[in-house]
Amino acid sequence: MSEWKAKRFWTAAEVTEAADGFAVALDGRPVKTPAKRDLHVPTRGLAEAVAAEWAAQGEVINPLEMPFTRTANAAIDKVAxxxxxxxxxxxxxxxxxxxxxxxxxxxxxxxxxxxxxxxxxxxxxxxxxxxxxxxxxxxxxxxxxxxxxxxxxxxxxxxxxxxxxxxxxxxxxxxxxxxxxxxxxxxxxxxxxxxxxxxxxxxxxxxxxxxxxxxxxxxxxxxxxxxxxxxxxxxxxxxxxx
CATH class of the missing domain: 1.10.3580.10 (ATP12 ATPase)
Incomplete structure (x- = not known):
């Protein structure tokens, strides 16, 4: 049996403003961390780096190609x-x-x-x-x-x-x-x-x-x-x- 893999479901990834910094939205839907927390980052530059990773994904999502997203997840879900x-x-x-x-x-x-x-x-x-x-x-x-x-x-x-x-x-x-x-x-x-x-x-x-x-x-x-x-x-x- 082949392992299930998450597939791309969005067209555009964009940076949006949040009360505590910046967020990333996929076709208007905010990105969440694995712990279902809001993926909010402190600067636009960091949000743009995260958004670029989502925008660059192909048909199948490859987390190994998303280091900025993984780091943001770690900061929010673990370090915080x-x-x-x-x-x-x-x-x-x-x-x-x-x-x-x-x-x-x-x-x-x-x-x-x-x-x-x-x-x-x-x-x-x-x-x-x-x-x-x-x-x-x-x-x-x-x-x-x-x-x-x-x-x-x-x-x-x-x-x-x-x-x-x-x-x-x-x-x-x-x-x-x-x-x-x-x-x-x-x-x-x-x-x-x-x-x-x-x-x-x-x-x-x-x-x-x-x-x-x-x-x-x-x-x-x-x-x-x-x-x-x-x-x-x-x-x-x-x-x-x-």
Whole structure:
């Protein structure tokens, strides 16, 4: 028996105004989330991205081709119900941030980590008011509690849609600081992604590329770039106002 698939039932997808932002309508019928909530987003730009995905669908609906819609659904149906808990989870990355755990050897890798990661930590100290300190090895050593509190407060200040995108910026890179660097437009998203994969890139140069690992990394990078775009659309003024 073939699996049932939802088919396109509309002609036009358009952005409409809502009391709390913007919505998307299919032939005048508002789009709902899987939990049957109104799919309302905070900006016209984000609504246009969602509407474009619905407009681009063929005869059979393919959710895999609708990342903006999926992210909006996640923000409304999931993150909005546990915003503080999600913020706490992401803030906790600061105490074991990728950028703070350094190799003991070889010297070339140690130097590369310092050259690429130290400037990001310096930026965080100046821009975010939180100095995190590197450690050698993989054993956990707590960071300064005051610095972590400052980072946590900034995570908790994010809106639901920002936080939904920020979740992927942090979890995919393994770094709270790189998540903030992406949100603040510190570097191009490709450069930040490579910084997060410094160790993997180093290993590939020493021992050869693993095609399966690279394919998995490419999928993650697509998610990282998408999260950055959602963050931008959720509040276009964010990076300029900080």
């Amino acid at each position: 119900n546990q915003q503080a808990e999600v913020a706490d989870m992401l803030a906790a990355y600061g105490d074991s941030d990728l950028l703070c755990y350094r190799a003991e050897a070889p010297g070339a890798l140690v130097s590369r980590q310092a050259a690429q990661w130290d400037p990001i930590l310096d930026w965080a100290a100046a821009a975010l008011g939180a100095r995190l300190h590197p450690r050698v090895g993989v054993m956990h050593a707590p960071q300064d509690a005051e610095a972590l509190d400052r980072l946590s407060a900034q995570v908790h200040a994010l809106s639901v849609f920002q936080l939904t995108a920020f979740h992927d910026l942090v979890s995919l890179s393994g770094s709270l600081i790189l998540g903030f660097a992406a949100a603040h437009d510190l570097k191009k998203i490709e450069a930040l992604w490579d910084i997060s994969r410094l160790d993997e890139i180093w290993q590939a140069k020493q021992w050869g590329q693993d095609d399966e690992a690279e394919a998995a990394a490419a999928v993650k990078f697509a998610g990282f770039g998408h999260a950055k775009r959602v963050f931008e659309l959720a509040d276009p003024s964010f990076s300029r106002s900080q």
